[in-house]
Amino acid sequence: MAHNPARVNAVDSGVAACARLGYEQRMWSWFTALWRRTEALPEHLRTGRWGEEQAERFLKQLGWRILGRRVRLGRDELDLVARAGEVLVFVEVKTRGSEDFGRPASAVDAGKRHSLSRAAVHYLKKLRERPDYFRFDVIEVIGAEEQGTPRIRHIENAFPLNKRYRIWW
Numbered sequence: 001m002a003h004n005p006a007r008v009n010a011v012d013s014g015v016a017a018c019a020r021l022g023y024e025q026r027m028w029s030w031f032t033a034l035w036r037r038t039e040a041l042p043e044h045l046r047t048g049r050w051g052e053e054q055a056e057r058f059l060k061q062l063g064w065r066i067l068g069r070r071v072r073l074g075r076d077e078l079d080l081v082a083r084a085g086e087v088l089v090f091v092e093v094k095t096r097g098s099e100d101f102g103r104p105a106s107a108v109d110a111g112k113r114h115s116l117s118r119a120a121v122h123y124l125k126k127l128r129e130r131p132d133y134f135r136f137d138v139i140e141v142i143g144a145e146e147q148g149t150p151r152i153r154h155i156e157n158a159f160p161l162n163k164r165y166r167i168w169w
Contacts, residue, residue: 051095051141051150052079058139058152059084059091076119088131090120092158095141095150104140105155117162130169136160 041049056066059082067088068081080091092112094104108116116136124134138158143150161167 047095047097047144048093050145052093054095054141054150054152055091055093055139056080058154064089071119071123073119073122076115076122078116078119078123081123086132088124088134089137090116090123090134091137091139092116093139093141097142097144099142104142105138105153105158108138108158113159114162114164117165120161121165121167124167 052069056069059066059080062084065083066080067083068078071078071081078090079093082089082091092108094107096104113136120134120136124130135157136159138155140153140155141150142153
């Protein structure tokens with residue numbers, strides 16, 4: 001069989017088109033899966049994310065700079081990491097539909113404070129420049145997305161770094 005350059009180019013472009021189509025399909029399927037994953041979150045996780053968005057909006061109105069959202073450090077997570085002037089702030093957001101069963105901040109028990117301290121120390125170790133000051137804040141968000149504007153309480157310097165951890169500077 002004789003070599004036909006037109007046929008080879010047609011075959012090559014067909015392969016490229018199929019490869020491109022495969023890539024586009026994979027990207028579309030990844031995007032739709034990501035969309036569904038957000039939509040398919042359980043109610044309490046959707047409520048928590050909504051509360052974090054409300055807390056972030058609140059802090060931005062105060063003039064704070066948000067450095068990170070849902071920062072994963074090993075098995076721990078920091079809801080928000082922000083900068084308020086010269087202070088680096090690790091923010092734990094607690095969202096509840098109502099206060100029927102107590103204040104949201106009461107869920108930040110000793111175990112939670114320990115894991116937040118561990119995450120903060122890991123975060124600080126990764127920084128190039130050491131902050132002069134850091135602290136832990138808790139933001140309570142009371143309400144639900146369908147109820148409109150939530151009630152927000154900001155508890156500054158809610159707890160100290162766990163005694164088990166030390167800052168090396």
